[in-house]
Amino acid sequence: xxxxxxxxxxxxxxxxxxxxxxxxxxxxxxxxxxxxxxxxxxxxxxxxxxxxxxxxxxxxxxxxxxxxxxxxxxxxxxxxxxxxxxxxxxxxxxxxxxxxxxxxxxxxxxxxxxxxxxxxxxxxxxxxxxxxxxxxxxxxxxxxxxxxxxxxxxxxxxxxxxxxxxxxxxxxxxxxxxxxxxxxxxxxxxxxxxxxxxxxxxxxxxxxxxxxxxxxxxxxxxxxxxxxxxxxxxxxxxxxxxxxxxxxxxxxxxxxxxxxxxxxxxxxxxxxxxxxxxxxxxxxxxxxxxxxxxxxxxxxxxxxxx
Amino acid sequence: xxxxxxxxxxxxxxxxxxxxxxxxxxxxxxxxxxxxxxxxxxxxxxxxxxxxxxxxxxxxxxxxxxxxxxxxxxxxxxxxxxxxxxxxxxxxxxxxxxxxxxxxxxxxxxxxxxxxxxxxxxxxxxxxxxxxxxxxxxxxxxxxxxxxxxxxxxxxxxxxxxxxxxxxxxxxxxxxxxxxxxxxxxxxxxxxxxxxxxxxxxxxxxxxxxxxxxxxxxxxxxxxxxxxxxxxxxxxxxxxxxxxxxxxxxxxxxxxxxxxxxxxxxxxxx
Numbered sequence: 001x002x003x004x005x006x007x008x009x010x011x012x013x014x015x016x017x018x019x020x021x022x023x024x025x026x027x028x029x030x031x032x033x034x035x036x037x038x039x040x041x042x043x044x045x046x047x048x049x050x051x052x053x054x055x056x057x058x059x060x061x062x063x064x065x066x067x068x069x070x071x072x073x074x075x076x077x078x079x080x081x082x083x084x085x086x087x088x089x090x091x092x093x094x095x096x097x098x099x100x101x102x103x104x105x106x107x108x109x110x111x112x113x114x115x116x117x118x119x120x121x122x123x124x125x126x127x128x129x130x131x132x133x134x135x136x137x138x139x140x141x142x143x144x145x146x147x148x149x150x151x152x153x154x155x156x157x158x159x160x161x162x163x164x165x166x167x168x169x170x171x172x173x174x175x176x177x178x179x180x181x182x183x184x185x186x187x188x189x190x191x192x193x194x195x196x197x198x199x200x201x202x203x204x205x206x207x208x209x210x211x212x213x214x215x216x217x218x219x220x221x222x223x224x225x226x227x228x229x230x231x232x233x234x235x236x237x238x239x240x241x242x243x244x245x246x247x248x249x250x251x252x253x254x255x256x257x258x259x260x261x262x263x264x265x266x267x268x269x270x271x272x273x274x275x276x277x278x279x280x281x282x283x284x285x286x287x288x289x290x291x292x293x294x295x296x297x298x299x300x301x302x303x304x305x306x
Numbered sequence: 307x308x309x310x311x312x313x314x315x316x317x318x319x320x321x322x323x324x325x326x327x328x329x330x331x332x333x334x335x336x337x338x339x340x341x342x343x344x345x346x347x348x349x350x351x352x353x354x355x356x357x358x359x360x361x362x363x364x365x366x367x368x369x370x371x372x373x374x375x376x377x378x379x380x381x382x383x384x385x386x387x388x389x390x391x392x393x394x395x396x397x398x399x400x401x402x403x404x405x406x407x408x409x410x411x412x413x414x415x416x417x418x419x420x421x422x423x424x425x426x427x428x429x430x431x432x433x434x435x436x437x438x439x440x441x442x443x444x445x446x447x448x449x450x451x452x453x454x455x456x457x458x459x460x461x462x463x464x465x466x467x468x469x470x471x472x473x474x475x476x477x478x479x480x481x482x483x484x485x486x487x488x489x490x491x492x493x494x495x496x497x498x499x500x501x502x503x504x505x506x507x508x509x510x511x512x513x514x515x516x517x518x519x520x521x522x523x524x525x526x527x528x529x530x531x532x533x534x535x536x537x538x539x540x541x542x543x544x545x546x547x548x549x550x551x552x553x554x555x556x557x558x559x560x561x562x563x564x565x566x567x568x569x570x571x572x573x574x575x576x
Contacts (some may be wrong), residue, residue, distance in 0.1 A: 025542055030540065033309070055547065055555060058535070061535055062535070066357055068537060072545065268357070270538070271358060271542070271543055272359060
């Protein structure tokens with residue numbers, strides 16, 4: 001016996017609900033021998049800006065209890081190099097690609113999307129309005145519902161492809177930002193990005209990261225992410241959600257589906273185990289078989305509330 | 307290029323080498339190979355704390371009948387390495403290896419200078435033993451804070467002696483070998499007219515910078531094996547980047563960890 005894994009995120013059908021998260025899987029081709037991108041529901045690229053970015057000074061990462069804090073600062077090769085070097089190969093492999101879009105100004109989000117619109121093989125855009133590690137752009141759009149709705153509307157007008165907005169757990173009112181993104185025309189919401197955090201070196205009496213603060217990811221944030229997915233699902237039950245935050249096992253993926261996510265992104269787990277997304281997919285199938293679940297998608301939003 | 311793999315490994319032996327350092331010998335049924343300077347990402351256990359694998363330069367790869375042994379020399383500095391120090395023989399771990407590039411071992415008709423500081427010894431020892439097996443000439447310079455923290459001195463001596471090379475020990479407190487920094491010991495040989503095709507170097511950052519300066523002043527090419535905090539080891543987390551002289555910022559796990567000193571940005575020199 002086997003379980004069906006197909007899922008839908010809005011109008012987009014995915015072969016399975018396990019995705020590689022932005023910033024943990026390069027441009028989809030860095031770990032092909034461990035995790036072929038075409039076997040995943042989708043791959044989300046490292047955040048792309050109109051021009052290459054060098055990112056923040058080091059140290060950029062530090063491990064913490066059951067997690068890690070990063071302040072990479074969206075180092076990326078730029079949308080042009082992505083379209084030239086990576087996208088043709090991803091297309092060839094028939095991988096489903098979501099481009100994570102980043103800009104310091106609203107116009108820059110459009111620049112990235114307009115460049116991608118000239119190419120086949122991009123199924124979705126994921127607007128990054130929640131990166132805690134840059135001075136301009138990022139969270140500044142994600143925290144203000146008025147700005148977020150405006151940005152989403154601008155991007156909506158630029159494409160007929162699926163438009164996802166990746167929300168920040170650091171926003172003062174999560175549900176308000178979720179509503180704003182939907183009002184602006186988002187097809188789905190990804191949540192959550194990293195949680196703003198810091199680590200201190202007590203001997204040096206300084207922050208460990210060169211930038212001072214960063215974003216916490218890994219199993220430590222899974223309960224926070226689950227609560228947020230559930231909260232947004234309860235407020236906006238018709239809106240497809242892509243859950244992310246500390247997914248390490250197939251059971252974790254099941255928990256996110258139950259909370260209301262239609263698909264799940266795997267991030268930090270890839271750093272521990274480059275095969276993690278495929279392993280998690282097979283564990284999810286195993287869970288379904290063991291619990292008599294014929295279709296994984298039937299788990300979506302299936303949480304029994306007391 | 308040798309393909310990287312996530313290998314199941316078993317701890318075949320564990321030995322204390324100094325008050326802070328130990329050796330792990332990992333055994334895998336797989337046939338693997340590596341170039342000195344390459345590294346592996348070792349899972350410290352299967353719990354979430356510590357979460358990430360730890361990066362270690364390989365100190366040796368030995369093919370035996372039906373298995374390959376990989377040696378790591380490890381300094382206990384935190385939770386991950388403390389846990390590995392308590393690992394029992396027979397424990398099963400995973401090692402993603404070989405990763406990164408390696409040292410340039412070809413020296414032409416001149417000997418190489420192999421230079422290690424502290425826990426920078428592993429890739430340098432690996433290079434020494436590979437060169438010794440090939441019969442290629444080198445001198446081996448090993449520095450530490452004190453005699454007690456000098457690691458694998460006998461093996462270093464055997465490798466150097468096999469090709470008629472010199473083993474030069476240096477300690478900060480003069481408790482063993484020459485007094486002072488190991489880079490000064492290299493500089494003294496160069497000043498006395500010894501000529502090297504290249505220096506292959508691993509150690510703490512100030513030592514790498516010092517060796518880069520010696521190389522520049524004396525006209526010796528220098529390859530430095532860098533250590534940067536990294537989460538993945540395979541080029542996707544972008545935690546371990548270094549800045550190059552051409553302005554590029556590259557992950558040291560993929561483009562390194564070995565870099566020609568001349569390729570690194572100026573801050574490495576100052």
